[in-house]
Amino acid sequence: xxxRTERAQRIASRAVQAGFLLxxxxxxxxATNRWGVNRLLLPNPVSVWHQLVDVLRTGEYLDDxxxxxxxxxxxxxxxxxxxxxxGYFVSRTRYTVxxxxxxxxxxxxxxxxxFLPLYILFFGLGPxxxxxxxxxxxxxxxxxxxxxxxxxxxxxxxxxxxSMGASDYQLFRHVxxxxxxxxxxxxxxxxxxxxLLAIIGSETIASLAGLGHHIVQLAEGMDMPRMxxxxxxxxxxxxxxxxxxxLLEARGxxxx
Amino acid sequence: xNAAARRFLLRHPGVARLGVVILILIAWEIAARFFxxxxxxxxxxxxxxxxxxxWQTDGVPAAxxxxxxxxxxxxxxxxxxxLVVGLAVGLQPxxxxxxxxxxxxxxxxxxxxxxxxxxxxxxxxAASKIAFGVTHGMFPIIVTIVAGVQxxxxxxxxxxxSMGASRWQMLRWVIFPHMIPxxxxxxxxxxxxxxxxxLLAELYVSTAGIGHFTTLFTQNFDPTKLFGLVAMLAAMAIxxxxxxxxxxxxxxxxx
Numbered sequence: 001x002x003x004r005t006e007r008a009q010r011i012a013s014r015a016v017q018a019g020f021l022l023x024x025x026x027x028x029x030x031a032t033n034r035w036g037v038n039r040l041l042l043p044n045p046v047s048v049w050h051q052l053v054d055v056l057r058t059g060e061y062l063d064d065x066x067x068x069x070x071x072x073x074x075x076x077x078x079x080x081x082x083x084x085x086x087g088y089f090v091s092r093t094r095y096t097v098x099x100x101x102x103x104x105x106x107x108x109x110x111x112x113x114x115f116l117p118l119y120i121l122f123f124g125l126g127p128x129x130x131x132x133x134x135x136x137x138x139x140x141x142x143x144x145x146x147x148x149x150x151x152x153x154x155x156x157x158x159x160x161x162x163s164m165g166a167s168d169y170q171l172f173r174h175v176x177x178x179x180x181x182x183x184x185x186x187x188x189x190x191x192x193x194x195x196l197l198a199i200i201g202s203e204t205i206a207s208l209a210g211l212g213h214h215i216v217q218l219a220e221g222m223d224m225p226r227m228x229x230x231x232x233x234x235x236x237x238x239x240x241x242x243x244x245x246x247l248l249e250a251r252g253x254x255x256x
Numbered sequence: 257x258n259a260a261a262r263r264f265l266l267r268h269p270g271v272a273r274l275g276v277v278i279l280i281l282i283a284w285e286i287a288a289r290f291f292x293x294x295x296x297x298x299x300x301x302x303x304x305x306x307x308x309x310x311w312q313t314d315g316v317p318a319a320x321x322x323x324x325x326x327x328x329x330x331x332x333x334x335x336x337x338x339l340v341v342g343l344a345v346g347l348q349p350x351x352x353x354x355x356x357x358x359x360x361x362x363x364x365x366x367x368x369x370x371x372x373x374x375x376x377x378x379x380x381x382a383a384s385k386i387a388f389g390v391t392h393g394m395f396p397i398i399v400t401i402v403a404g405v406q407x408x409x410x411x412x413x414x415x416x417x418s419m420g421a422s423r424w425q426m427l428r429w430v431i432f433p434h435m436i437p438x439x440x441x442x443x444x445x446x447x448x449x450x451x452x453x454x455l456l457a458e459l460y461v462s463t464a465g466i467g468h469f470t471t472l473f474t475q476n477f478d479p480t481k482l483f484g485l486v487a488m489l490a491a492m493a494i495x496x497x498x499x500x501x502x503x504x505x506x507x508x509x510x511x
Contacts, residue, residue: 013354020358041377098269099276109497110490111451116459117470117482122296201368205459212368219372231369238366 043225052229061211061233068199068210071127072241075134075195080188083139087146087184097151101144108140116202125208130199137198138191145187149180185249192245196238211237298480303487310484319466320488323458326382326465327496330389331450337390338397338446339439345398346405347431356402363395367453371460385457385465392453396445404438405431440504447500451493 025045031037032044055061090100116133123129153176161175203212211234218227265272281300288299298306310316345351345359371388378384408431416430458467466489473482 009350009353013350016354017358020355095266095269099272103273103276106494109448110493111448111455113452113455113459114486114489114493117474118479118486121474121477121479121482197366197368200366201371201456204368204371205456215369216372219376227372231373234369235365238369239364242364 040222040224043228047225048228048232051226052232055226055229055233061214061230064209064211064214065237067127068203068212071130071134071199071210072196075131075199076138076192078131078135079138079142079191079195082135083142083187083191084146084184087143088150090143091147091150094151097147101147101151104140104143104147108144112137112140113198113201116205119202120206125206127210130202130207130210133202134195134199138195141187141190141194142184143187145183145190146180149183149187150176152183153179182253185252189245189249193242196241200234200238294479295477296479298483300483302480303483306480306484307488310481310488313469313481315464316469316485319464319469320492322382322464323385323454323466323489324492326385326389326454326458327450330386330454331393331447333386333390334393334397334446334450335443338394338401338442341394342398342401342442343405343431346402352402352406359395359398359402363399367391368456371457374457375461380461380463382465385454385462388457389450389453392456393446393450396449397442400438400442400445401435404435404442407438408434436507437504440500440507444497444500444504447496451496455489 028042028045032039032042090096112133115136116129119129119133119136123132157175157179158171161171166175199210200212203210204216205212207213211230215227215230215234218224218230265275285299285301288294288297341359345355367388374384374388378387412430412434413426416426421429458465459470460467462468462471466485469485470482473479473485
């Protein structure tokens with residue numbers, strides 16, 4: 001394939017993508033303005049846009065955003081410290097890996113959101129239950145990737161460093177950590193993403209405040225345009241956070 | 257610990273793992289019996305003993321059956337949609353390049369934010385749970401199937417065509433056998449997604465499914481029954497996951 005046809009194809013596929021989104025928007029507009037779809041089921045895109053501008057201008061999202069981000073930060077910090085620490089100590093010997101790794105992997109395969117009612121009963125409706133659930137859900141990818149990262153370091157590297165007289169600290173800093181870091185960073189990114197989802201999810205299901213809670217409030221108030229605007233806002237926030245974390249991951253990988 | 261027992265444990269990590277689990281259960285038992293308010297947590301022995309009475313609670317067996325039905329229907333629909341869309345998008349290079357970014361974009365959305373919309377469109381009955389499970393389950397299936405088609409060696413297609421295979425024959429004898437491993441890998445991921453979607457929707461609002469009973473037991477401060485019900489659901493989730501995983505290892509062996 002020549003370069004020119006390749007370029008033409010790339011432009012064509014971009015055009016299909018743009019066309020897809022455009023057709024979707026037009027259908028949405030026509031459905032609400034011409035074909036008389038119930039406004040309670042599907043609000044008009046123009047009014048959603050106005051509401052979105054209004055939400056951004058009034059800054060009413062600030063309180064909810066602060067709560068959700070605080071929950072996320074605490075939950076992720078808990079999962080990160082406990083996950084990397086426990087993962088590191090488990091990875092120290094091959095025996096502990098064989099004892100604990102299947103245990104964590106087994107629990108990880110259960111949908112942990114199931115335990116939400118237990119967390120709510122135990123920690124209440126406030127932020128504590130969200131933090132606890134987010135931390136639990138994020139813990140497993142972090143611990144599993146830490147075990148995998150430290151556990152699969154090439155033995156020759158360790159033996160070589162040791163025979164050249166590396167101390168425990170030097171071995172950790174210059175051999176183990178650089179070798180394990182990419183895997184651990186991937187685990188941390190996955191942990192962050194699932195913690196975010198778990199926190200917004202548990203706010204949606206049962207909570208007193210937060211972004212997920214606000215969406216439910218608007219839904220129950222049947223304030224559809226504002227709810228669509230708020231959903232778009234939350235989706236954008238989530239995309240932004242995930243983008244930042246992916247960027248950090250890529251940077252951490254390069255600079256080890 | 258004497259040397260023989262030590263050696264036995266070293267040779268059987270599974271036994272040591274069981275020991276760890278038992279230790280955790282004992283710690284939980286002691287904590288729940290003596291230190292924590294029984295309104296909030298229940299010792300494992302009592303939970304285990306209560307499994308029978310949870311099962312006999314009016315409506316619980318029906319609720320478990322309903323949830324299982326929702327999971328099965330959602331999974332079946334997700335697999336069909338995932339397979340059709342995955343093959344349609346994956347087999348056409350142009351379609352793959354133009355539509356795949358859109359699919360990945362949709363897959364990346366936090367779907368939980370639109371859960372209230374699902375309830376609005378599909379009602380608070382089983383339909384909304386099934387729909388939410390389908391949207392959670394179909395994307396990983398599509399993505400894995402597209403990746404599987406992409407890994408298909410072009411030389412296989414070319415040689416099949418040069419030997420005069422029809423379109424159907426190529427699908428049946430080249431593409432399908434090659435797709436089986438990624439198909440089952442996709443099914444496993446899809447099952448995880450379906451479980452998540454259905455359970456989220458159940459917990460959000462439910463009139464007859466298990467979500468109804470978890471809310472009921474939480475509001476009545478009846479942790480024993482709540483733990484029992486959650487344990488039953490966890491067992492169901494593990495069994496479903498395990499079934500799909502077994503199928504995956506079984507059908508991926510031919511290569």
